[in-house]
Amino acid sequence: MAGLEDLYKEIVIDHYRSPRNRGELVSPPAKHAEGFNPLCGDEVQVWIDLEGDTITNVAIGGQGCSISQASASMMSAAIKGKTIAEIGELTVAVKSMMSVHEHALEDDDSGVLPEPPDVELGDLEALKGVVKFPVRIKCATLSWNTLVEALNN
Amino acid sequence: MSSEPFDVAAVRSDFPIFDEPINDRRLVYLDSSGTSQKPRAVLDAMTDFYESANANVHRGAYFLSDLASRRMEGARSKVAKFIGATDSAEVVFTKNATEAINLIAGSWGRVNLNKGDAVVLSMLEHHANIVPWHMLAQERGIEIRFLPVTGDGQIDLTDLDRWFDGANLVSLSAMSNVTGALTDLERVVTAAHAAGALVALDACQLVPHLPTDVAAIGADFMAFSAHKMCGPTGVGVLWARRELLEAMPPFMGGGGMIANVTTEGFTTTELPHKFEAGTPPIAEIIGLGAAVDYLSALDMHEVRRHEVELTAYFLRTIKERHGDDVVVHGPAEPSQRGGVFSFAYKDVHPHDLSQVLDQRGVSVRAGHHCAKPFMTQLGVGATARASLYIYNDESDVDELVDALSDASELFSF
Numbered sequence: 001m002a003g004l005e006d007l008y009k010e011i012v013i014d015h016y017r018s019p020r021n022r023g024e025l026v027s028p029p030a031k032h033a034e035g036f037n038p039l040c041g042d043e044v045q046v047w048i049d050l051e052g053d054t055i056t057n058v059a060i061g062g063q064g065c066s067i068s069q070a071s072a073s074m075m076s077a078a079i080k081g082k083t084i085a086e087i088g089e090l091t092v093a094v095k096s097m098m099s100v101h102e103h104a105l106e107d108d109d110s111g112v113l114p115e116p117p118d119v120e121l122g123d124l125e126a127l128k129g130v131v132k133f134p135v136r137i138k139c140a141t142l143s144w145n146t147l148v149e150a151l152n153n
Numbered sequence: 154m155s156s157e158p159f160d161v162a163a164v165r166s167d168f169p170i171f172d173e174p175i176n177d178r179r180l181v182y183l184d185s186s187g188t189s190q191k192p193r194a195v196l197d198a199m200t201d202f203y204e205s206a207n208a209n210v211h212r213g214a215y216f217l218s219d220l221a222s223r224r225m226e227g228a229r230s231k232v233a234k235f236i237g238a239t240d241s242a243e244v245v246f247t248k249n250a251t252e253a254i255n256l257i258a259g260s261w262g263r264v265n266l267n268k269g270d271a272v273v274l275s276m277l278e279h280h281a282n283i284v285p286w287h288m289l290a291q292e293r294g295i296e297i298r299f300l301p302v303t304g305d306g307q308i309d310l311t312d313l314d315r316w317f318d319g320a321n322l323v324s325l326s327a328m329s330n331v332t333g334a335l336t337d338l339e340r341v342v343t344a345a346h347a348a349g350a351l352v353a354l355d356a357c358q359l360v361p362h363l364p365t366d367v368a369a370i371g372a373d374f375m376a377f378s379a380h381k382m383c384g385p386t387g388v389g390v391l392w393a394r395r396e397l398l399e400a401m402p403p404f405m406g407g408g409g410m411i412a413n414v415t416t417e418g419f420t421t422t423e424l425p426h427k428f429e430a431g432t433p434p435i436a437e438i439i440g441l442g443a444a445v446d447y448l449s450a451l452d453m454h455e456v457r458r459h460e461v462e463l464t465a466y467f468l469r470t471i472k473e474r475h476g477d478d479v480v481v482h483g484p485a486e487p488s489q490r491g492g493v494f495s496f497a498y499k500d501v502h503p504h505d506l507s508q509v510l511d512q513r514g515v516s517v518r519a520g521h522h523c524a525k526p527f528m529t530q531l532g533v534g535a536t537a538r539a540s541l542y543i544y545n546d547e548s549d550v551d552e553l554v555d556a557l558s559d560a561s562e563l564f565s566f
Contacts, residue, residue, distance in 0.1 A: 003176070003512050008505075008563060040504055041521040041528065041535035063534045065504030065519075066564070139504065 006129030007136065008066065012074075015123075016066040021076035023059040025049055030059075031153050035146030037138050042068040044143045046076075046150045053083045060143070067127075067136050072143035074123050084151065091144050093119040098130050098140050159459035161546040164451070167192040168544055178514030181552045186330050186358060186493050186540035187518050188380045191444075195383055198443035199436045210435055211409060211426070225435050228442025229425070235445045236375070237366030238392055242424040245391040245398070246433055250357045251281040253376035253391035256428065257324070257353055258285035260401045261374075268294035271320045273350070275300040275308040276530050277329050280523040282355045286324070300325070302530060306332030306483040306495075310340050317348035324374075328358035331522050331538070332483030333464075333493030335359075342371045351397075357381055361542070362460055362491050364453040367392055379437065384444035388437040391428070398424050405430040448543075456543055463541050464492045467550045471496070474554045478561070482531065492541030495522070498557050501564045503537040509560040510537075515553050 025032075025047035035044045042064030049057035058076040062069070075094075079087050130140045165171050168190045171180055182190060202224060208217035210225050226241075233241035247253045262285075266272070272286050276299050286297050300316055301309040308325060317323060323345040328335050338354070345352045353374035359365055361382035367375055374393045380386040393401075403410055403421050407430035412420040421427040448456065464487040471479055475498070482495045498506055503519035510517055518538045521528045528534060539553055 004509065004563070007508070013564075040519060041525070042504070043534060065502040067504070133508070136504075136508070 007133050009126045011123055011126040012070045015070035015073040019073040021058050021060050025059045031150045033146050033150035033153055035142050037142050042139055044072045044146050046146045048150055055079055065139055067139040068142050071140045075143045089119050094124055097128055098137055165544045175514040181515040181549045183539040184516050184518045185542035189383050189542055192383055192447050194447050195440045195443045199440040202436045202439045225438050228438045231442045231445045237368050243392055243395050245425045245428040246438055247389040247391055249389035250376040250378040253389050254281050255285045256391055256404045257374050258289045260404045262289045266295045271296040273298045273320045273323045275325055276302045277527040278326055279330055307334040308336050313344035317345055317350055320350040322351050324353040326355045328491050330358050331495050331524050333490040334484050338370050363457050379441040382444055383447055384441035385437040387434045388441055403427055407431045460492045461487045466547050470550055470554055495536035495538045501560045503535045506537045506560050510556045513556045515556045
């Protein structure tokens, strides 16, 4: 509908309707973290199987709005088979794409954003529209924050 | 009581915010349970204080300090009268209702509750009436009991004698901020007192919407916020019976709350100042006084009558238009509830619903409404919530009901 096309892109709605990698992995050995958006009750769970440095399997659980769940689904598809170093770069790239407002409001007083790493974002690009809806940025970044937490666990 | 219809257009014209369009549409404000809008009279009272009477209170013999003090204490008397308290020293100003409940737990609770003692809450409480008790439980090992909630979103009052047996305090919501359900206060107070327990009420949703008389209710403590009743943010109220306040130790220490301070210690001043350490939010308290005047001029019985009628219209209209696609939590009978509606629409997540409605200027809250245990019991992570007040009418309900169809278009799968 008018005004919301940038937010609810077709590919976002598609990931919301048919989420990829839904399920659970046995933990341990899988690394696991649960993330909450305390403002609105969105919840994302992330399980990761690692072989050496490489993510061999991902599972996503939780409940929430279209943006939080689509973002988690897109993330799960994007990180499978990648190394921890690659995921670190991807995380920075995705967050800098989405969190312009967060930086501007919260912790960046220089007005200059760091240059994001040159990473192919693919489907993730569709979430770019959330910057126009600042209250939804936290929905979109929840899964990425949870992923970082899972990797640290 | 008049039989004239409640004049919403006149009320609306008192609120400057309705002059501003939202997304090029008129504002359809349906989040008064979150915070109410403010009438010009409240804004003017605060501006006037800063322009003509600004000084610190209870600090000096000079003209302005005396004027500021008298205006602030005048507001206290208005608030006392508004809630049926005969003694304005029983009205303690806090930062908000949350601080008022923390004051009960931190002051009364700390000296009166010990390991093995029990506080009774309910499953539908706001976090502000859960977390302070959890904190006290961690510190003092008290037991917390949670009264269940019925299928239509009211606190389940069956078997109260058993629930209250051995309890020291019963602390409950007087009207749910999730379902709008009114609690049968007479039943609660009678049963609690019979069991030897005191009663604290979270009256945040009650005082702005229903005539409230603390003497008639018979509770021991009551907390509410200014900003949900046309007043400003930054000020809340704890009302408590004088003898309880007299016996309670201070909650915070500082200027304004002492009789004397030496290198050895301090003594406290009289009520209510004993609980008001530091410079209070003077302008906000005066704003609350103006809000009370505004609501009193409307007549709280008329406010209630208007909201019952609008509640009936809401429940009827949303069902007529959307049938089983919409689930409204809370009592079906308007007389048993206020105009707060948590609802689900098809499978559209509340967050998305709120976003789509916003495109039409329809402002509803989406989330857990600071009541996570209740959300867990309802089996949902979040709900959308529309809430009504004095400036809403049937056209606002119609806008919401129409806008739901937009969400259906976008998210029907």
